[in-house]
Amino acid sequence: MVSNKLSDSVPTDREVVLGILNNSEDALNKLYVGYFPMILQFIINNNGDEDDAKDVYQEAIIILYNKIKSGDFELSSKLKTYIYSVCRRIWLKKLAQQSKKTNNVSDFEDVVSVEVDLEYHEEKDLQFEKMGSALENLGEPCKTIIQDFYINNLSMQDICEKFGYTNTDNAKTQKYKCLQRLKKLFFQS
Amino acid sequence: MRNDIELDAIIEDYLRGKLTAAEAEAFDKLRANDPVIDHKVVAHKVFMDAIKQYGKVLSLKEQMDRAHAGIDVAALSEELRPHPSFIINMWRKNKSAMAIAASFILLTIFSIYSIQHNTLQNGSYEVMRREITNIKNSQNKLVRTINSSPKTEKGHVRSAQFGGTGFALTANGYLCTNYHVVRDADSVYVQNNKGDSYKVKVVYRDPQYDIAILKIIDESFTPLSAIPYKLKKNSIGMGENVYTLGYPKDDAVLGEGYISSKTGHVGDTTQYQVSIPINPGNSGGPLLDNYGNIIGVITAKENQVDGATFAIKSKYILEALNAIPQDSLGKKVVFAKKNPLQGLNRTKQIDKIENYVYMIKVYN
Numbered sequence: 001m002v003s004n005k006l007s008d009s010v011p012t013d014r015e016v017v018l019g020i021l022n023n024s025e026d027a028l029n030k031l032y033v034g035y036f037p038m039i040l041q042f043i044i045n046n047n048g049d050e051d052d053a054k055d056v057y058q059e060a061i062i063i064l065y066n067k068i069k070s071g072d073f074e075l076s077s078k079l080k081t082y083i084y085s086v087c088r089r090i091w092l093k094k095l096a097q098q099s100k101k102t103n104n105v106s107d108f109e110d111v112v113s114v115e116v117d118l119e120y121h122e123e124k125d126l127q128f129e130k131m132g133s134a135l136e137n138l139g140e141p142c143k144t145i146i147q148d149f150y151i152n153n154l155s156m157q158d159i160c161e162k163f164g165y166t167n168t169d170n171a172k173t174q175k176y177k178c179l180q181r182l183k184k185l186f187f188q189s
Numbered sequence: 190m191r192n193d194i195e196l197d198a199i200i201e202d203y204l205r206g207k208l209t210a211a212e213a214e215a216f217d218k219l220r221a222n223d224p225v226i227d228h229k230v231v232a233h234k235v236f237m238d239a240i241k242q243y244g245k246v247l248s249l250k251e252q253m254d255r256a257h258a259g260i261d262v263a264a265l266s267e268e269l270r271p272h273p274s275f276i277i278n279m280w281r282k283n284k285s286a287m288a289i290a291a292s293f294i295l296l297t298i299f300s301i302y303s304i305q306h307n308t309l310q311n312g313s314y315e316v317m318r319r320e321i322t323n324i325k326n327s328q329n330k331l332v333r334t335i336n337s338s339p340k341t342e343k344g345h346v347r348s349a350q351f352g353g354t355g356f357a358l359t360a361n362g363y364l365c366t367n368y369h370v371v372r373d374a375d376s377v378y379v380q381n382n383k384g385d386s387y388k389v390k391v392v393y394r395d396p397q398y399d400i401a402i403l404k405i406i407d408e409s410f411t412p413l414s415a416i417p418y419k420l421k422k423n424s425i426g427m428g429e430n431v432y433t434l435g436y437p438k439d440d441a442v443l444g445e446g447y448i449s450s451k452t453g454h455v456g457d458t459t460q461y462q463v464s465i466p467i468n469p470g471n472s473g474g475p476l477l478d479n480y481g482n483i484i485g486v487i488t489a490k491e492n493q494v495d496g497a498t499f500a501i502k503s504k505y506i507l508e509a510l511n512a513i514p515q516d517s518l519g520k521k522v523v524f525a526k527k528n529p530l531q532g533l534n535r536t537k538q539i540d541k542i543e544n545y546v547y548m549i550k551v552y553n
Contacts, residue, residue, distance in 0.1 A: 028249075028253075032256040037269065045270075050263075058257075124242060131242075151240065151241070151244030151247070151248075152244075172198070183232070183233075183236055186239065187236075
């Protein structure tokens, strides 16, 4: 029954890869909805709950996303198998960190080796965590200015208007100060 | 401070590729000469990559959260939760293995079934074939196709088409043979062991029992002396030794055997099954027991079974005889109480009998 649902709603591997390369929101949504039950089943049958499933699954999707976006993605196994393997690896690590027993894992799918991808991801994830905490510590309005400029790609003119600076030079100076603090937080943490 | 801001802006524009070619070249030079600036560039690149990635991941997470909101997680997890039943857990965990095992078992069953089925079919085919050959067998009467040489002919231009055997029933020239020997005959001649040939007429035909009665109508025929043998009325027991005299070739041939069954082909009660070597041309020959009693008429043999010859029981000869007017028969053969051949050895018996056994030659 579950597998029926899966095969009904899941896009083909090719559709997913092309969709992500072309920034298709729809492809990602379908991918997300399609394989979540598989991971949910794995997690809740192995000492986890729904929130664990969500975290692990989203991490795996991010890994897949980055892998596809990096351009040198080769489909050496089915996406389903890849996602399952990544989730399985992440979850086993988490269980080990919580010093819960990790032997006797209930498996539901085939598994492929994903160690390299995971190591690379862990580096990136560390950066993400650092950036997140640095931005938190930066405080407002710096955080929003930085986010608007670097993430939302607003121009200094837009930021100047949005925050009510009298001229762009003031805004630039403000942004510069914020950036220096943020860099300090980011590189020193 | 102002310089720093300017420198930062330039580094950013440089990294974003917003500088013109000339500006970029100048900046590259500056970067190569000034390690401090170079360090700033590298650090800023790392930072920009990090914050870009951060932004991407953040938006990705937001998107996934929206997708996640559309999933009925509670219902799903209820469905997928570890089941209290051991068997269902087992099934879920080993779904694919079980599917493979099941298909393997199915395949095995089908293979075995089809093999057995094939055997069955072969068996029934075997039976069918036997039935077909049986039908052929019943056709396969022991009529001999004669490639006879002209010297055996007396006054006949054409040679005989078929041959069989017959034996005298009365001294005045009534003979008994198989119906199938004379079935399609235009004219029939008989030839005795001395080589004398006589024209005969078919006076009685019985397709059911495969018996025909012939009458010698030739001018040259002189009545025989008294018939030495008798017809046996009762049926004879299994294992009784029997013999026959016939014309599978141009001279009489003796065949010897025993009664192997009281019924004939597929349980035909009008016949015996006799284990006796028989060849085409033996049809219509007399079957005699050790005492010289005629117990039957050789009719046919089974192709596929070794030594299975069939002979019509003697009592049906009498039934055929009864159909012929008594006057014309003269002194006919009777069921003997005491047989003149009794007590004689086989050679003596044959010596007496062979004058009364004829080769039947059929022309059509």
